[in-house]
Amino acid sequence: MNFNEIVNQYKDKILEDLNGLLSIESVRTEAKPGAPVGEGPKEALMYMLSLGDRDGMDTKVVDNLAGHIELGSGEKLFGILGHVDVVPAGTGWDSNPFEPVIKDDIIYARGVQDDKGPTIAAYYAMKILKDLEVPLNQRVRLIIGTDEESDWLCTDAYFKNEEMPDSGFAPDAEFPVIHGEKGITTFDIVFKSDDDAYGDIVLNTFTSGDRYNMVPESATANLTVKDVEKLKQSFESFLDEMQLKGDFIEDSNKVNITVFGKSAHGSTPLEGKNAGIELLRFLKVIPIDARAHKFVSFYDRYIEDNYDGKLFEMDFNHDEMGETSVNTGIIRYDLNDKSYFGVNLRYPMGMDFKASLNALKNDVEVYGVSIENVNDQVPHYVEKDSPLVKVLTETYRKHVDDDTEPFTIGGGTYARVLKNGVAYGAMFKDTKDTMHQANEQMKVEELLLATTIYLEALYEILVNGKLEK
Secondary structure, three states: OOHHHHHHOOHHHHHHHHHHHHOOOOEOOOOEOOEOOOHHHHHHHHHHHHHHHHOOOEEEEEOOOEEEEEEOOOOOEEEEEEEOOEOOOOOOOOOOOOOOEEEOOEEEOOOOOOOHHHHHHHHHHHHHHHHHOOOOOOEEEEEEEOOOOOOOHHHHHHHHHOOOOOEEEEOOEEOOOEEEEOEEEEEEEEEOOOOOOOOOEEEEEEEEOOOOOEOOOEEEEEEEEOOHHHHHHHHHHHHHHHOOEEEEEEEOOEEEEEEEOEOOEOOOHHHOEOHHHHHHHHHOOOOEOHHHHHHHHHHHHHHOOOOOOHHHOOOOEEOOOEEOEEEEEEEEEEOOOOEEEEEEEEEOOOOOHHHHHHHHHHHHHHHOEEEEEEEEEOOEEOOOOOHHHHHHHHHHHHHOOOOOOOEEEOOOOHHHHOOOEEEOOEEOOOOOOOOOOOOOEEEHHHHHHHHHHHHHHHHHHHOOOHHHO
């Protein structure tokens, strides 16, 4: 059976259905009745389920947070976990991020790589199996989430009542196979101070970032200033020295200063430029008020350039999983309200995160700060020589001349919620990683190739029973 030729016959339909999904602005917003993470993610979920209904498969909605599309019968269940929520578009796009554009056979849209394109590819692998009318030895279920980019409320809700697949994969990373993922934690380092704010420069507010798992591309500080011109000269000198871009906007004795960085995925903070860290680097060298000085001093001790967790005493290394990584994705300061650093830390197997966090809590108490809102997902690992990893790797190599071995990552996918789950594509060895970035993109040929690989992998598992051999 020539799976490549079969998939090419569906090219126009795949692109048409993907276009409809990409056109939905499925960024998490405030909860509304019937839409716990906002109307956009709910609309995208229902769109996917409508495809399953259209094509004669069984569908189900779970708490308006997740759902599934199922094919086949039998006791055993193979799972594919994709998500239809996306991170905010941000700035710097050459086109409307929610009006998909195909240029030079490349699709541009927010979510095309993470994770709408791969989810559509996996869906079409199921649809083609159904159209081929081949007998399946077990059920296959595409499980669709709407909160992967935030708190994973979707998988929590789904698996409270729905069965756990016997095995499966998440099409939300890279080929050939990712069989391990670092632990992922988020927490807030909350600043408290009774100091008065007075002096020649008073920090009123500081805003950087919206998501823990994104490197913030801009940061803005609002200041009350006695000598505006002197501050402006200092800021311009700082931008020149650090080779940064920024804005300086005056309004009487108040100014807004903004620094621009570069967005990146929270698992690879060094691939971006954290605007919040850069702007605080400037505030550190000017005579700021006493209250803000304590906030900036804490940043200087624990946050600045702390990309490996060393300043938290959480730097740890594992032979396969690598090192700890830290992204300070959110920074907030308010003269009259809550101020905090929002941290996204990823750690390998072997590190005792709870013990390390307790040590950090004790260490920072002297600064008048506390650690709150801790959310921890432990590391996930499937043996490299397991039947699942072997079948998926062999299928990939039938279509791609690449002997790369299965590996582990610092990112987090839905694979970690499965007892026997891995991440499987859809990025290839030479794919440009544009997840969470402006001009997110996916080549049409890579979309079709991923669909082909998923189709043959499902055929090997669900028809030929390769996991049982």
